[in-house]
Amino acid sequence: MAHDHGAGGHSHDHTAGANARMLGWALALTSTYLVAEVIGGFVFNSLALLSDAAHMLTDVAALVIALIAIRIGQRPPDDKRTFGYRRFEILAAAFNAVLLFGIAIYVFVEAIQRFTDPEPVQSWGMLIVAAIGLVVNLISMRLLTAGKDGSFNVKGAYLEVWADMIGSVGVIVGALAIKFTGWTWIDPIVAVAIGLWVLPRTWLLLRDTTNVLLEGVPSGLRLVEVRAAVSAVPGVAGLNDLHVWSMSNDDVSCTMHVTxxxxxxxxxxxKAVAGLIDERFGIEHATIQTEGPGEACEESGQLHS
Incomplete structure (x- = not known):
């Protein structure tokens, strides 16, 4: 079966270009609001606003890194990087997850200090700034929705914005509660709640990106099922050295040794094995080595469907 990289490459370039445009718009919106929220957090003395601003800062960093990753990821393979640079997007997504963990720790420490030493909070200011932030986050989420399922990188940025949307809602609720009750300790509670809401999703992103970096079996695939399907192909007497991994979340590769x-x-x-794993498991790139019964590997072929 002939090698065919052209169509997939053009498809990836088109998708990456669309993702870059959406990320660019989201970055412009988020950066503008970040400045306003930081100012509002200090002016109105709200930890909840500063907590949300801290997450917004990670949004900006995530979007910048995502854009850079897409640009670098589009570079073709060369003599030094024979697989190209697409895995840079996975590194970017993992970095964003680690950054979110760091921000959460900071917010938790600051919240503990606020519990022991409460400070006055200007609730109306919190409410106005958070309401603006909610609108900005909703627009950014809408921009990133289309690309989040096709790229860990875009998914990481989407989760950052999604977390901030939840944060904005939390700040709005907190501001209203403080306004009508006068209980300023609600502010650090909202800040902690935002962190606790975000962390599980951040962990999932970090887990998935780490699996790619460790060249683990991609999510949704089970090696035992791939092995059973290939072993059932007519003419296959044995199978060993089966490896399935991905360079990114939409580029699955496989190597195997068939007796x-x-x-x-x-x-x-x-050809039968390559067609099967492509159609059934979505594995487009397969290197399949074969040997006759009782013989050393005498023939190998790299098949790309």
Whole structure:
């Protein structure tokens, strides 16, 4: 089966270009609001606003890194990076997750200090700034929705913005509660609640990106199922050295060593196996080595469907 990289490359370039445009718009909106929220946090003395601003800062960092990652990821393979640079997007997503963990720790420490030493909070100012932030986050989320399922990188940025949207809602609720009750300790409670809401989703992103970096089996695939399906192909007598991994979340690769049944044709078996794993498991890039029964590996072929 002939090698075919052209169509996939053009598709990736088109998708990356669309993601870059959406990320650019989201970055412009988020950066503008970040400045306003930081000023509002200090002017109105609200930890909840500053907590939300801290998450907004990670949004800006995430969006900048995501844009850079897309640009670098579009570079073609060369003599030094034979797989290209697409994994840079995974590194960017992992960095964003670690950054969110760091921000959460800061907010928790600051909240503890606020519990022991409460400070006055200007609730109306909190409310106005948070309401503006909610609108900005909703627009940014809408921009990033289309690309979040096709890229860990965009998904990381989407989760950052999504977390801030939840944060804005929390700040609005907190501001109203403080306004009508006068209980300023609600402010650090909202800040902690925002952190606790975000952390589980951040952990999932970090887990998925780490799995890619460790070249683990991609999410949604089970190696035992791939092994059973390939072993059932006519002409396959044995299977070993099976590896399935991904360079990014939409580029699954596979290598395997197939022992042929007596009388089986190597080319026919390789084509059948490559077609099966592409159609059933979405594995587009497969390197399949074959050997006759009781022989050392005598023939190998790299098949790309």
């Amino acid at each position: 042929l049944a007596a009388g089986a044709d190597a080319n026919t078996v390789r």
